[in-house]
Amino acid sequence: MKSLKLLLIGVVAFIGISCSTAGPFVTGISSDGKGGLIVQKGYVEHNSWTGQIVNKEAGESTIKIFPEKEAK
Secondary structure, eight states: OHHHHHHHHHHHHHHHHTEEEEEEEEEEEEEOSSSEEEEEEEEEEEETTTTEEEEEEEEEEEEEOSOOOOOO
């Protein structure tokens, strides 16, 4: 039973090593129309088993540059 657990841990560790990611990095910047910026982010994943490199989206953030005008 103990050797089965060690084998399972070894397999999981090997699979974890076979895939690597880089990022997040900026993929796009646009205006939100209210004095701020929308920053879109992504990352790259490399699978060493298949040799594939895949781009994946990591979300977006809004950054306020100028204060919004107060309603009068």
